[in-house]
Amino acid sequence: MRGDDRKQIIVRIKPELLGKLTKLADREYRSVNGEIEYLVAQAVGGGADGGIYPPEFFDGAAAFIWDGDERELLPMRSTDPVRLGDLKKYEEEKETVVGNTLAFLRGLPAQNVLLYGDRGTGKSSTVHAVLNEYSDEGLRLIEVKKRDIITLPRLMNAIADGGDKKFIIFIDDLTFVEGQDNYGELKAVLEGSALHLGNVLIYATTNRRHLIKETAEDRKNDMHESDLRQEQMSLSDRFGIVVTYLNPDKREFADILRSLLADRGVTLPEDELALRAERFCLEKGGRSPRGARQLADIIVCEKGLNE
Numbered sequence: 001m002r003g004d005d006r007k008q009i010i011v012r013i014k015p016e017l018l019g020k021l022t023k024l025a026d027r028e029y030r031s032v033n034g035e036i037e038y039l040v041a042q043a044v045g046g047g048a049d050g051g052i053y054p055p056e057f058f059d060g061a062a063a064f065i066w067d068g069d070e071r072e073l074l075p076m077r078s079t080d081p082v083r084l085g086d087l088k089k090y091e092e093e094k095e096t097v098v099g100n101t102l103a104f105l106r107g108l109p110a111q112n113v114l115l116y117g118d119r120g121t122g123k124s125s126t127v128h129a130v131l132n133e134y135s136d137e138g139l140r141l142i143e144v145k146k147r148d149i150i151t152l153p154r155l156m157n158a159i160a161d162g163g164d165k166k167f168i169i170f171i172d173d174l175t176f177v178e179g180q181d182n183y184g185e186l187k188a189v190l191e192g193s194a195l196h197l198g199n200v201l202i203y204a205t206t207n208r209r210h211l212i213k214e215t216a217e218d219r220k221n222d223m224h225e226s227d228l229r230q231e232q233m234s235l236s237d238r239f240g241i242v243v244t245y246l247n248p249d250k251r252e253f254a255d256i257l258r259s260l261l262a263d264r265g266v267t268l269p270e271d272e273l274a275l276r277a278e279r280f281c282l283e284k285g286g287r288s289p290r291g292a293r294q295l296a297d298i299i300v301c302e303k304g305l306n307e
Contacts, residue, residue: 055163062135066155066169068148073158076143080128086263087122087129088256088289093243094126097203100241101130104201105137105166111240112190112202114174120290121245123205124172131168138165146171152189162199171204190238204239253277253287260296266303 053073058064061075084094097113104110115123131141142159144152152169159167190202236242248256254277261268268276280295281287 052161053158055161055165058140058159058162058165062131062139063141063143066142066144066148066151068145068151071151071154071158073142073155079131079141080125081132082125082129084126084129084133087125088259088292089248089252090122090126090245090289093245094129096241096243097126097130098133101134101139101168104168105134105139107198110201112238113204113241113243114236114239115203115205115243115245117207117243117245118247118288119207120288121247122289123245127168127170127203127205139168140165141168141170143170143172146174149186149189152186156189156200159200165199167200169200169202171202174204174206175208202239247286247288248292250278250281250287253281253292256289256292257296260292261299264296264300266296266300268299 057073061077063076063079065074065076066072067074084098087094093115097115100110100113115126117123127141131139140162142155144155149171155169159165254274257277258268258273261273276295276299277292280291284291
């Protein structure tokens with residue numbers, strides 16, 4: 001087809017359709033970009049010295065941060081010490097994450113996990129607690145910032161020779177703005193050959209039911225909204241397990257607070273506990289396990305100062 005013919009076709013395309021085609025081309029380009037990154041990683045290697053990290057590198061720490069700019073793993077000398085027993089309630093949710101992690105450690109089929117739910121419900125804490133529980137069995141955690149998702153294939157190549165270690169790549173607070181962020185790269189990684197090394201899973205948390213944010217303008221366009229919904233589903237579907245964390249109700253909040261105080265050797269009369277809990281939640285504007293921990297700390301401090 002001659003150049004003049006192509007120009008005539010483009011002129012006749014409706015503006016909204018042209019915009020849609022442009023975004024589609026951009027998404028496809030960014031998806032392919034992730035696979036290109038993987039091929040480059042295989043060619044030039046990763047790691048601080050330009051090669052794959054040796055197994056002994058992962059003996060010195062249980063958690064690491066991936067520096068996407070420098071293509072380098074940084075050991076974390078201190079991490080959240082939370083244990084599974086510190087996370088009150090949410091037993092079914094914790095059991096799902098623990099069961100999948102044990103399957104992963106034992107070489108059984110395991111899934112990438114998306115932990116979705118309200119703020120302060122313990123999604124990130126669950127992941128850290130699982131690491132603390134099973135780091136002695138070779139589990140390692142690598143935190144990756146959303147902006148560094150495009151470098152995930154390079155990271156996976158760098159840890160390909162991790163010996164008997166198993167790696168959870170942890171992406172906290174995962175949300176994207178449609179048309180602006182690199183969710184195409186994450187899709188490529190979740191479904192591409194780079195993830196199928198047998199020693200890597202992706203665990204991510206999000207506060208949003210839809211991983212890709214839509215604008216008011218998007219919602220006005222029915223065709224675009226339908227496409228966006230399909231894009232959201234195609235990304236979420238690549239997580240084999242989705243665990244939902246919801247805020248506790250009034251009774252559950254009081255139960256969590258009571259249990260946290262008991263762990264600290266503090267008991268309150270039931271009427272006082274209920275009153276303190278409800279007053280605190282009204283001041284905070286909602287109930288969450290994080291709020292219960294904050295209130296428990298406040299009460300323990302008050303007791304300690306008055307002794």
